[in-house]
Amino acid sequence: MLIQRPPDLKASEITPEAVYLQRRSLMKQALALLLTPSLSQAAGWFDKDEPPSSPQKPLRYSRWPHSLQGERTTEDAVTHYNNYYEFGLGKDEPAQNARGFQTEPWSVVIEGECAHPGRYTLEDVLKGMNLEERVYRLRCVEAWSMVVPWVGFPLAALLKRVEPGSRAKYIAFETLHDPERMPGQKPGLFGLSSLDWPYREGLRVDEAMHPLTLLAVGLYGKTLSPQNGAPLRLVVPWKYGFKSIKSIVRLRLQEEPPETTWSRSAPGEYGFYANVNPEVDHPRWSQAKERRILSGSLLGVERVGTLPFNGYAEQVAGLYAGMDLRRNF
Ligand code: MTE
Numbered sequence: 001m002l003i004q005r006p007p008d009l010k011a012s013e014i015t016p017e018a019v020y021l022q023r024r025s026l027m028k029q030a031l032a033l034l035l036t037p038s039l040s041q042a043a044g045w046f047d048k049d050e051p052p053s054s055p056q057k058p059l060r061y062s063r064w065p066h067s068l069q070g071e072r073t074t075e076d077a078v079t080h081y082n083n084y085y086e087f088g089l090g091k092d093e094p095a096q097n098a099r100g101f102q103t104e105p106w107s108v109v110i111e112g113e114c115a116h117p118g119r120y121t122l123e124d125v126l127k128g129m130n131l132e133e134r135v136y137r138l139r140c141v142e143a144w145s146m147v148v149p150w151v152g153f154p155l156a157a158l159l160k161r162v163e164p165g166s167r168a169k170y171i172a173f174e175t176l177h178d179p180e181r182m183p184g185q186k187p188g189l190f191g192l193s194s195l196d197w198p199y200r201e202g203l204r205v206d207e208a209m210h211p212l213t214l215l216a217v218g219l220y221g222k223t224l225s226p227q228n229g230a231p232l233r234l235v236v237p238w239k240y241g242f243k244s245i246k247s248i249v250r251l252r253l254q255e256e257p258p259e260t261t262w263s264r265s266a267p268g269e270y271g272f273y274a275n276v277n278p279e280v281d282h283p284r285w286s287q288a289k290e291r292r293i294l295s296g297s298l299l300g301v302e303r304v305g306t307l308p309f310n311g312y313a314e315q316v317a318g319l320y321a322g323m324d325l326r327r328n329f
Helices: 017-025 027-031 093-097 122-126 155-162 261-265 313-320
Strands: 107-112 118-121 132-139 144-154 170-175 200-204 214-219 233-235 248-254 289-293 301-305
Touching: 107 122, 118 122, 144 155, 155 214, 200 261
Parallel strands: 107 248, 144 289
Antiparallel strands: 107 118, 132 144, 144 214, 170 200, 170 248, 214 233, 289 301
């Protein structure tokens, strides 16, 4: 299913600059291929024969008491309108191109300033964790948003197990780097070769320890689909969606702020903090409003005012007391 882009929305308004500029410069070469459904498929990155999709398994979880009330984005829209550049540039491409992405076995390296560094299998990570369903908004920097029933556990629960040391001030995250399994990482005609793979993100340790910060393993009661970041992704509901890094294989506790993919490739546009803030515009578009996607049709797109910290100000504004949020955007 393809979610149609509202007619008044220009590509330049919704696409991160690196992607947008690259698309423009490739327009000529792309013309010859425009009749095919997907440029990246036409470029031969992705298997023409579709691999079988990995079936999502049911999860056992309890409900979190403070879930959002109200309408949720349909499962179909959450799983077919994605940003996952390792699997293509178009919103509909990750669902197609990540089909069959193998997530078993999976392990996560935890290293740096902590008492128990090591390589942990996903089973180790999940052992004894109480999975909870938490309905959080995901607000993309491109000015659209969704309301998603995530299933996961607080990142704090994992960090407490490895016991961060006193020098652990930041945490760096990395996505899997495997161009054979993530063809968007291959340098190529339509590759985001300007991005420095693997995808990297970071948080301050107090942000990472905040009870709202989730490591998600599922949504809509089932394990995550590959396009949503299987088997393990971050969800930081008060920050723009690009902070919510997918398919995590490495966490590093460190003293210095980590480099992140977007702050490295476009530092004037995507800051380290990336707190949702209707008063601080993106250099090329306003952040005052958002298009809330509820279903896959145009009727499901409602334009609403963006809330400071994506509506979670009461819980998290204190983390930034005394900071200039215009400078630390
Ligand atoms: N993680 C990785 N590894 N690669 C990506 O391209 N895109 C980010 C974030 N995490 C991205 C990523 C962006 S820009 C957004 S808005 C969210 O994932 C989208 O999450 P969703 O597709 O589950 O809605």
